[in-house]
Amino acid sequence: MALFEARGIHKRFGHQVVLENIDLSFEAGRLSGIMGPNGAGKTTCFNVLTGAFKPDRGRVIFDGEDITGRSPDAIARKGISRSFQTMSLFDEYTALENVLIALPEVRGRGFNMIEPLAMDGEAADRAAAVLSRVGLSGREHRRAGDLAYGERRALEIAVALAAGPRLLFLDEPTSGLGAEATARLADLVLDLKRDYSIVVIEHDMRFLFGLADTISVIHWGQVIAGGTPDELRGNKWVQRSMLADLGGSP
Amino acid sequence: MPAPILEVRGLVKRYTRGLFARRETFRLEAEFSMSESAIVGVMGPNGSGKTTLFELITGSNTPGAGSVLVMGRNIHDVKYKERDRLAIHYHQSYQVRRFRRTRPAFLMQPAGHDYPMVHLFDEPQFNTRDGYIGFMLDFFRRLRSQGRLVLVCLHPNEPYHIELMEEVCERFVFVLAGRVREYPDFRAMVEAPDVRSYLGRLAPLAAVSRR
16 A cells, blocks of 8 residues: 555636646555646645645545545644745754754744753754754754855754654755756765655756656646656656666666 | 538638728638548648637637637637647647636636547657657647547748658648648648758658658
């Protein structure tokens, strides 16, 4: 049984149908990719899957439970975390503090929690461990706003990991990154893949083709193709494009 | 006998200029019928009336005369909100829906379908560098296999545009200066003198690709 399923998702904004009859299925322990050109509906799809938007029709199933229309908080408590295409970090806080305030036990404390947390060695150790997992050891006490762009992307992922998710959604993680930083991020995601079920929405085909177990292609608000990277690579027109140069089996 | 998927009957759209002495600046006329699922290529120069034709088929533009029947229903009599359940217009990456409301929706009829029967792709962004072309063509074929009618509109300016239209489309419609003509296949279309003239430097390549 799939860990996460979307069945017949339909979303309309006014007269605009943004998602039309979307079916998706993500297996546990796999990295599933969603790709599509700009304006295809990828981020809207992501927002529906993670609870930011309620679908007009269709169902979202996580681990056998119908979570359709639940709030993002409720969905997060079920074990689904997400990162954002646009950075959502607190620039004035350190990397450690950004992760600390994403820890479930810390979020439960509510307002004015940072100061007492400095004394909470256990939470700080957990946050530091998460930072280490994404390669940010030694950057714990840097302000998020002072980190390099690629490091900020990694910190975004660390914040998503802080909740200890069973399923991690990453929204266009390579957005704004150069080739070198994208390669480092690919290494990080490959490493995380050993421990997490991951869904990545991405327009960078190279990135996805190198990482994903399966890919769904979204365009015009619909799933227009799907399969493993090798299956998709088999398409004549894909072979004629720059994708023909990608790694993987011929 | 079931109604054709798309039937365009005596369709006329006129654009005029001038407040008192109205002068016709553009006139589109169309009459054709497509009874079965197919992938149809629609070609013609910019400004020839391709997008206007698509707007008339989806009911986002009002004809001066004639009618458009989708699955036997006059698209202009279908509730505005449900017209896209019959015919849907995609411009590049986005869906187009702009309906001028001239009648109350409660007096209009329902679409009777839950998923568009006619899909009109207006200048899809075919880019050989990003690889999406293959997925788009497969999507057109999937819609066709599901009994839908697919119209793909393209103003070709690269040799591969001709190649992919020939690959995926079974029938063709050529629009020139508001006149809409049907062709049973690619060969018949490119043999028409005005089509060859329009294709210009691409025409010889089209001839080569047929061999």
